[in-house]
Amino acid sequence: MTDTALPRITVIGTGYLGATHAICMASLGYEVVGLDTDPRKIERLQSGEVPFFEPGLPELLDKTMATGRLRFTTSVEEAAAHGDVHFICVGTPQKPGMDAADLTYVDASVAALAPLLDRKVLVVGKSTVPVGTAARLTALIHELAPAGDEVELAWNPEFLREGFAVEDTLRPDRLVFGVASDWARQQLEAAFRPIIDNETPVVVTDLATAELVKVAANSFLATKISYINAMAEICEATGADVRHLAKALAFDDRIGGRFLQPGLGFGGGCLPKDIRAFAHRAEEIGVGQAVSFLREVDAINRRRRSRTIDLVREMVGGQLNGKKVACLGAAFKPNSDDIRDAPALDVARTMHGLGANVRVYDPAALDNARRAYPELRYGSSAMDVAADADVVVLLTEWTEFREIEPSALASVVKHRRIVDGRHALDAEFWRAEGWEYRALGMP
Secondary structure, three states: OOOOOOOOEEEEOOOHHHHHHHHHHHHOOOOEEEEOOOHHHHHHHHOOOOOOOOOOHHHHHHHHHOOOOEEEEOOHHHHHHHOOEEEEOOOOOEOOOOOOEOOHHHHHHHHHHHHHOOOOOEEEEOOOOOOOHHHHHHHHHHHHOOOHHHOEEEEOOOOOOOOOHHHHHHOOOOEEEEOOOHHHHHHHHHHOHHHHHOOOOEEEEOHHHHHHHHHHHHHHHHHHHHHHHHHHHHHHHHOOOHHHHHHHHHOOOOOOOOOOOOOOOOOOOOHHHHHHHHHHHHHHOOOHHHHOHHHHHHHHHHHHHHHHHHHHHHHOOOOOOOOEEEEEOOOOOOOOOOOOOOHHHHHHHHHHHOOOEEEEEOOOOHHHHHHHOOOOEEOOOHHHHHOOOOEEEEOOOOHHHHOOOHHHHHOOOOOOEEEEOOOOOOHHHHHHOOOEEEOOOOO
C-alpha cells in the first residue's frame, strides 16, 4: 500500500456492528471484505439482504454492492490476503451464569487470522472488551503471525446506537484511536480519512484507555437512566411526580435532559452486559470498590420491570390470572428488532407466568420474539392484540404507539386501562378521554 492509497479493509464478524461497519466503509470508497463463519449470514449479505432491522442500512447495502467495492466471504485466507487494516467486530456476550464478558469470539478471530498475516498490517479491535484484552491479544498476534511484531494491534471502540447506526458510523460524535505507535495512528487516520475530513473530533490514546472508553460511556449512561428511575421510586413513595422532577433537573445544564427519562429502564445487548462485565473486571484487577455502585445501577434497572408488573396487577384488581393483557412492544428500544435483555419481553413473559392471557405486538421484533419465546401469543397490530383487553401495557416507545388515538383504542378494549411503561403518552390527554392511566413515578 502506498502512502496515498486508501487501505484495503477487512471486517471480521458480520453481525450488527460488523455488517454496518463494512457497508458504511465501502460506501465511503474503501475496498471492503466482510468475513464471517456463518455461511447463511454471508449468503444473505452477498445477495443484498441485511439480516437484522436497521433503518437506512438495506438501501445503503444495495447502493454499495452495485459499486463492486464490497464483498462477503467465509474464507479467512481471502480476508487475510485482502486487508491492510483488519477490524474485529465480533460479539462479546455475557458468560452464562457469570457477569464476565465472553471473549471466545474475539480470541477465535485473532487465532484464525494471525497465522495468515505474513506482511505488515494493522489489526483493529472494535468489540467491547475488558481492559487488558488488547495487551494480551498483541502478544498472541506476535506469537502466531509469520510477520511477528510487524503486525500491530490498535483499538477503536464503537459507539453505535441501534436505530441510528448508519448516522453514527458515517457521522460519529468522536473517533477514539488506541494505538502503540505513530504508524498505527497513521493507518487509522487513513482508514477513517473521509470521516476525519468531516471535522469529526479524534482522541488518540493508549490501548487501555481506548478499551475503557466504551464501558465508561455505557456505565455513565446506565447510571443516568437508573438515577431518574431511583427518583421515580422516591416519587411513588411520596406522591411526587417524576415527570416534573425530571423536567426541572433537565434545565440544569450540568445535568441535561438527555436520557433523563423515567420508565421501564434499559436493556439490549450492550448496557446490561457491559456494566456487569466492567464491575467484574474491576474486581479482578483489585478496584471493584470504585465501581461497586454499578451493581445498584443494575438492581434499580431490574426493579423497574417488577414494579411495572405491580402497576398492571394493581390496575386489574390485584390478580393477573385470567386477565387479558395487551403488550405493545417486544424490542428493547424503538427502531430495532433486538430483543436481547429486552425489558418489554421480560415483563410480558412474567405476566404470562402469573396466569395472564398475554398478547404481544411489535413493528419489527415479532419474528425474533416468536423464535425466542414461542410460549407467548402474538398479534398482527396494536389494535389486534388490544381486542377485548382488560389492560393495555406500553413497553417499547415506537412512534406508532405514541400516535395511537385513545378513542380508537377504546373501541376495541374491554376496559380503558393503560400502563405506560415508557412515559411515552400524554397522561392528561388519555385521562381526559376516559382512560385509567398509570406510569412509574406518577401519582
